Amino acid sequence: MSNAKLGVEADQVRTDAELSARVALSVVVEPMDTKLAPVIRELGAARAWAAISSNAGGHFDRCQPRVQALDLEQVLWNTHQAGARLLFAGLPGWPPGLDDLEFAPFTLWARGAMADVDWMRSVAVVGSRAATSYGLHVAGEFGYDLASSGYLVVSGAAFGIDAAAHRGALAAEVPTIAILAGGVDRPYPLAHSQLLDQIRATGLVLSEAPPGASPRRERFLARNRLIAAVTAGTVVVEAGLRSGALSSAGHAERLGRVLAAVPGPVTSAASAGTNAWIRDGRAVLVSSAAQCVELVAPIGEGLLAPERDELTLVYDDLAEVPRRVFESLPKLRATTVDRLAVIAGVSGQEVMAALGSLELTGRVERSAGGWRRRPQDAPG
């Protein structure tokens, strides 16, 4: 299998000090290591790796256990065995949004059939693991509708909202992308092995952790920044006040990405976080995938969300006096012009004129007892 399109061949990596340093750093340095990241950014990967691996000046003690355990050949072999390819900043296949991150990943592992990704037309759909049936339903609908509208659904393959969003996209027979906290060969959660297989069949599974890496809490938090960064916008479907999904939302906010949230019952703890973010003006309330598209669509290309369903009432197109006369007609019985004048508070002449126009448009009719509504116009 050729990886030329999305990244570089393993052979190339071995001959390129910069790229192989990035892979080594991916294994040795935690993604959001606040001490090391600035050093690496300053020096560049190749020089930083030289310093770290030689523990220059004794400044990199913390890295030595991993440096000594590192076997780069083995990492590349594992990558090959997993059917994964490497993505690097500046080379094709790299999600451009990652460059906006303060702590950009050193490299990405990609596994799956999808070659070209239009990241401009992508939406992160995220939310709680502990989702309610409401949240699962909405996530599935959003996944399906976004995918059907030509938008790529990106999520984390977790239990709850994530999985429902991926499944919605798959139900629309559209590729979807999962970004994992552990290695791309480590299905997590294990119960989603089959879901991840399905995602890979047409889409992609991405991770900044090397093959074999196990997911840990800090890596989930680090992973969330990737979900926010690669996409044009993030929609949080359900999140409690302390949900990890809000960390994705926070990254989207800091990165200046579109941030949307689905409201939910105020009685539901699973919507307390989304409702709070809407209330605070941090997230835009969205009720449908179409409203998400409206927010993230490149300018000029935005499909407008369908007009709201405004029911037309029978007297909506009537002028004030005819409406008052019509409203003054009893629901079932007939009545006289004089009586209508008193009830409607208009003159007898105005009643006559109004009844004339109402009769012409089929809303009222004459009967033995006077004027009455035509049956089809009587409210139920």
Next chain:
Amino acid sequence: MSNAKLGVEADQVRTDAELSARVALSVVVEPMDTKLAPVIRELGAARAWAAISSNAGGHFDRCQPRVQALDLEQVLWNTHQAGARLLFAGLPGWPPGLDDLEFAPFTLWARGAMADVDWMRSVAVVGSRAATSYGLHVAGEFGYDLASSGYLVVSGAAFGIDAAAHRGALAAEVPTIAILAGGVDRPYPLAHSQLLDQIRATGLVLSEAPPGASPRRERFLARNRLIAAVTAGTVVVEAGLRSGALSSAGHAERLGRVLAAVPGPVTSAASAGTNAWIRDGRAVLVSSAAQCVELVAPIGEGLLAPERDELTLVYDDLAEVPRRVFESLPKLRATTVDRLAVIAGVSGQEVMAALGSLELTGRVERSAGGWRRRPQDAPG
């Protein structure tokens, strides 16, 4: 029963041309008659009534049927019979917020035990007749909690949200006020006769329509402006896109009153209107009565809504390295310092220091196989 406190005696009305003109106008002119209201505002009630009742210049043809049917003595007798009293702008008992209206009522009929009303501390709780069990639950909670917090709950006594809000306030044994579209002696809906009796027992029932007047659609719309005007703020609990409750909301908005809405499931048509108003920034999202109070409370007196329930996770107070070490410990098994250094990506020395502080705070312990989490800290 003396009405001196909230209005004027019927005897006074008869001797005061201005006040009796206002009563006459209440009977003859529809509250929001766009043709007549400006004339009446211009002339004042007494001169306007003289012109209208004499059909000066033939300009008031539309009023003549009602002018001829008017029996002011009878209206005042009906008022007395209903145990109602009259309220007039400029006299005690008049809700000051009504003066902000473009079409202020000419007079109000009041029926009930409540004498002094602190309109500054009042909230309109409104919503659809076709409410869901969610909306009814929330309206009841808001009614109860607002009333318990010293806020007056004002609504329209309609089916659905209105009734649930009133009942919530009554359950807190706090007076509540209903504003009706028909006369204060015409319980509407009829099924709420008992509810209205309960409201009157400690609170008030108000209307700008004279006793005996039947509620009609236009009067409901007119009534909604009163609910918005008398209160410091309006909260819409549930409203479809075409709900009459949004007319109250629109009035609150135009009057510059606080406007809040309760979000709901995007799958519920009964929340489509509230969600849309929140989305459009027209209403502030509120999840609790405390959040309403925060919005409407006079400056300086605002109770802050309780801090959000932020659960503290076990490692929240840990610094970066100890947190990484703690997270690297397996959930159940014990492990070695060397292994932890590799997993956490820190030096052996840092692992030792971290384990020392984690041991002191009771998070980890030594065992035969090395270090492990103390059982109480193991996630479930």
